[in-house]
Amino acid sequence: VELERLGIQQSVDAIFPPAELATDLSVLPVEVTVVDEAEIAGCDAVVTRNHFEALFDVEWVHSTQAGVDRFPLEAFAEAGVALTNSTGIHGRTVGETVAGYLLAFARRLHDQLASATERRWERPAWDEAFTLPGTTACVVGTGTLGRGIADVIGSLGVETVGVRRSDEPLPEFEAMYAVADLERAIADADFVIAAVPLTETTRGLFGAAAFERMRSEAYFVNVARGAVVDEPALIDALEAGQIAGAALDVFETEPLPEASPLWEMDEVVVTPHAAAYTRDYYRDVGELVRDNVGRLERGEALANRVV
Ligand code: NAD
Numbered sequence: 001v002e003l004e005r006l007g008i009q010q011s012v013d014a015i016f017p018p019a020e021l022a023t024d025l026s027v028l029p030v031e032v033t034v035v036d037e038a039e040i041a042g043c044d045a046v047v048t049r050n051h052f053e054a055l056f057d058v059e060w061v062h063s064t065q066a067g068v069d070r071f072p073l074e075a076f077a078e079a080g081v082a083l084t085n086s087t088g089i090h091g092r093t094v095g096e097t098v099a100g101y102l103l104a105f106a107r108r109l110h111d112q113l114a115s116a117t118e119r120r121w122e123r124p125a126w127d128e129a130f131t132l133p134g135t136t137a138c139v140v141g142t143g144t145l146g147r148g149i150a151d152v153i154g155s156l157g158v159e160t161v162g163v164r165r166s167d168e169p170l171p172e173f174e175a176m177y178a179v180a181d182l183e184r185a186i187a188d189a190d191f192v193i194a195a196v197p198l199t200e201t202t203r204g205l206f207g208a209a210a211f212e213r214m215r216s217e218a219y220f221v222n223v224a225r226g227a228v229v230d231e232p233a234l235i236d237a238l239e240a241g242q243i244a245g246a247a248l249d250v251f252e253t254e255p256l257p258e259a260s261p262l263w264e265m266d267e268v269v270v271t272p273h274a275a276a277y278t279r280d281y282y283r284d285v286g287e288l289v290r291d292n293v294g295r296l297e298r299g300e301a302l303a304n305r306v307v
Helices: 010-014 018-027 037-042 053-057 073-079 091-107 109-117 144-154 179-186 208-213 231-239 281-297
Strands: 005-009 031-035 045-048 060-063 082-084 136-140 159-164 176-178 191-194 219-222 245-248 268-270
Touching: 005 010, 005 018, 005 037, 010 018, 010 045, 018 031, 018 281, 031 037, 037 053, 053 073, 060 281, 073 082, 091 109, 091 144, 091 219, 091 245, 091 268, 136 144, 136 179, 144 159, 159 179, 176 179, 179 208, 208 231, 231 245
Parallel strands: 005 031, 005 045, 045 060, 060 082, 136 159, 136 191, 159 176, 191 219, 219 245, 245 268
Antiparallel strands: none
């Protein structure tokens, strides 16, 4: 790949100002410009959040997100376009967000914030609040997110087990289960946390059977993708008191429709697909892109390559 023109597609402005990344990448020996949809075809490489048909005309596309489920991977392969993602940078941010959810539930902060917005001075019932040491979490998906989550909640005293495709152990987790044993892995956990990519095998992974298997005191957390959960089954489980509550950053339909019952549930925390947000996001993406430009110059294989 001969790189002369690298475009920063405007869709990245959902996460950071495109110009910040352009400035960060201006040290590169290539022309770096912010491009709209019509200008994509004039680039050799493009950094983007969204998919566009014109991306099939460039040589290399870098996704600012870790999940590439919105990109048509087969069509990229057919067009001979390399696709790289931003896996590797979200462990600490998402880990801290998940720790925040767990602390909110344990210390009843979500409930007290809801009361405070209505100027109500209302304490938790005597037996509602708890502390995290001694609780257990089951993290499903043990990549960057899963390990970052285990690291941060582990430092708060949560005993964490993992679920991955094999049951081979990892140092961040006290025990490991294969995904075929999902229902056994989640049965005793106080917190079940989804951190898998959305693929044909993980679509609907958390359905009625999983929520039936969870403890009625347990909380479900989704920072992966909405479609790894059967959302109607989750709503049923919450309404039936089959599980205690949920913290959800991702949904089947985003933005979450105003009519969704999830907005109104006292024990459900809704966040707007922002678990990985940080003012350093553009720097972290910039580092991945600079590293890969260096690899191309040296004739080496791209890092984080998906297609
Ligand atoms: P990653 O590539 O580092 O890790 C993904 C892990 O999932 C890998 O270890 C992989 O082996 C494993 N995996 C794949 N298929 C599996 C299956 N069927 N069962 C069990 N494990 C399986 O990616 P990451 O950075 O950890 O991100 C994971 C996903 O989380 C992304 O694909 C994205 O959808 C989502 N994500 C969401 C946010 C957010 O803002 N909420 C931020 C980053 C990532």
